[in-house]
Amino acid sequence: QVQLVESGGGLVQRGGSLRLSCAASRSIFGIYAMGWYRQAPGKQRDMVALITNIGTTNYADSVKGRFTISRDNATNTVYLQMNSLKPEDTAVYYCNAHSRTWVENFWGQGTQVTVSS
Numbered sequence: 001q002v003q004l005v006e007s008g009g010g011l012v013q014r015g016g017s018l019r020l021s022c023a024a025s026r027s028i029f030g031i032y033a034m035g036w037y038r039q040a041p042g043k044q045r046d047m048v049a050l051i052t053n054i055g056t057t058n059y060a061d062s063v064k065g066r067f068t069i070s071r072d073n074a075t076n077t078v079y080l081q082m083n084s085l086k087p088e089d090t091a092v093y094y095c096n097a098h099s100r101t102w103v104e105n106f107w108g109q110g111t112q113v114t115v116s117s
Contacts, residue, residue, distance in 0.1 A: 002026055002106045004095045009111030012085055016115070020080040022095030022108060027076055029053070032100040034071060034078045038091035038113075045094065049080060062088075085115045 003025035012018055020036065028034060035050035049069035050058045057069055068081040078095060095108035 002028075002031070002097050002104075004097060004106055004108035006093065006095045006108045006111040009093060009113045011114045011116065014086060014115060014117050016085050017081070017083045018085065018113060020082070020093055020095075020111060020113075022078040022080075024076040024078075024097065027073070028071065028078070028097065029073045031097045034095070034097045036069065036078075036080045037094045037096055038089075039094070039110075040091040043091075048093070051078065082113070085113075087115045087117045090114050 005023045006020060008018060008020040010018060031053060033050050033052045036048040037045050038048050039045040046060065048060050048063055049067055051069045051071050059067060066082065066084045071078045091113060092110040093113050094110045096106065098105045
C-alpha cells in the first residue's frame with residue numbers, strides 16, 4: 001500500500017505558475033511510474049504527466065512545454081511544475097502511483113487548481 005498526499009493547489013491568474021507536490025508514505029524507488037492526472041467537472045480523468053522509475057517522462061499534448069514532472073526518490077515526492085497556466089487547466093489534480101501492469105494502483109485525494117481569466 002502507498003498513501004499519496006497532494007498539496008500545492010490553489011487559485012492563480014492566467015499565465016501564472018503553481019507547483020504541486022505528492023508525498024508518498026513509503027519509498028517510491030521501486031514504483032514503476034508515478035504521475036499526475038486531472039479531472040474537470042463533467043469530464044473524464046485524463047493523464048497530465050508521467051514519470052517512470054528510470055526517469056522517462058510523458059506529457060499530454062495540451063501541457064507540453066508548460067508543465068514539468070519530476071521525482072525525488074530521497075524524499076519520496078513527485079512534483080508537477082505548472083507554468084503559463086490557462087483557464088482550461090482548471091481541474092482537480094490527482095497523484096497516481098502504479099506498477100507496470102497496473103495491478104498495484106494508488107491515488108491521492110486530489111488538489112484543486114483554478115486558473116482565472
